[in-house]
Amino acid sequence: MAPVETTLPERHPDAPEPATELPEHYAYCFGCGSSVEHGLHLRATAGEDLTVRSRFTVTTAHQGAPGLAHGGLLACAFDEALGTAVGHLLRQPAVTGKLETDFLRPVPVGTVLFIDARIDGVAGRKVYVSADGRVNSPVGDIAVRARALFVTVELKHFIDNGRPEDLKKVAADPSLLGRTVDLNP
Ligand SMILES: CCCCCCCC/C=C\CCCCCCCC(=O)SCCNC(=O)CCNC(=O)[C@H](O)C(C)(C)COP(=O)(O)OP(=O)(O)OC[C@H]1O[C@@H](n2cnc3c(N)ncnc32)[C@H](O)[C@@H]1OP(=O)(O)O
Numbered sequence: 001m002a003p004v005e006t007t008l009p010e011r012h013p014d015a016p017e018p019a020t021e022l023p024e025h026y027a028y029c030f031g032c033g034s035s036v037e038h039g040l041h042l043r044a045t046a047g048e049d050l051t052v053r054s055r056f057t058v059t060t061a062h063q064g065a066p067g068l069a070h071g072g073l074l075a076c077a078f079d080e081a082l083g084t085a086v087g088h089l090l091r092q093p094a095v096t097g098k099l100e101t102d103f104l105r106p107v108p109v110g111t112v113l114f115i116d117a118r119i120d121g122v123a124g125r126k127v128y129v130s131a132d133g134r135v136n137s138p139v140g141d142i143a144v145r146a147r148a149l150f151v152t153v154e155l156k157h158f159i160d161n162g163r164p165e166d167l168k169k170v171a172a173d174p175s176l177l178g179r180t181v182d183l184n185p
Helices: 071-090 156-161 164-172
Strands: 043-046 051-057 094-103 112-123 126-135 144-152
Touching (some): 051 071, 071 126
Antiparallel strands (some): 051 112, 094 144, 112 126
């Protein structure tokens, strides 16, 4: 529940149609990037209305306890899934301001975590989102639940704060941004 009064935003007219597979947003993103060997390689599909469905396979590189996913890493997966929902459905860059997780059941190595994310409301630049994660099936008992606040920012946020050598790589090869951001609109 958002701590302030919110309104439900419109899904952006250019948001991907429901059932569209969404591209990785940055090749070196730990959450979705294909160039990060032991990253989460999270994949997402646009859902109806203000929803996005994501999934990732828990590997041996993701352990906290023997054979079980690390909690912080699961939080990372939710950060990614929630940010993807905000970015693609509202077509606005945003960063995580706050992220809260409830770990309800262990998530074993070798399972697929299905994460259903939704935008719950906006208030100015604040976007309130939440998600449920289930093991090996998009239905059934919830293993992890998360709520977050994203704050919309201008592209300038990334240009002003990013490490220059990484920004240069992206300028030289915009395909690293996975067709999500047009650097020359
Ligand atoms: C053409 C584009 C199309 C786009 C399409 C793209 C598709 C892309 C797909 C996929 C997307 C990617 C998916 C990635 C997912 C992963 C995301 C991450 O992990 S992000 C890294 C971690 N987060 C940070 O590094 C933030 C660090 N924090 C900051 O930079 C600042 O604190 C920032 C920007 C969050 C706010 O700073 P201020 O100076 O701009 O604004 P102020 O006034 O402080 O905050 C604005 C409002 O938000 C509230 N606020 C901010 N932080 C809060 C907090 N922690 N708790 C409660 N409220 C907070 C404030 O109280 C204020 O509220 P009031 O407007 O006054 O009502």
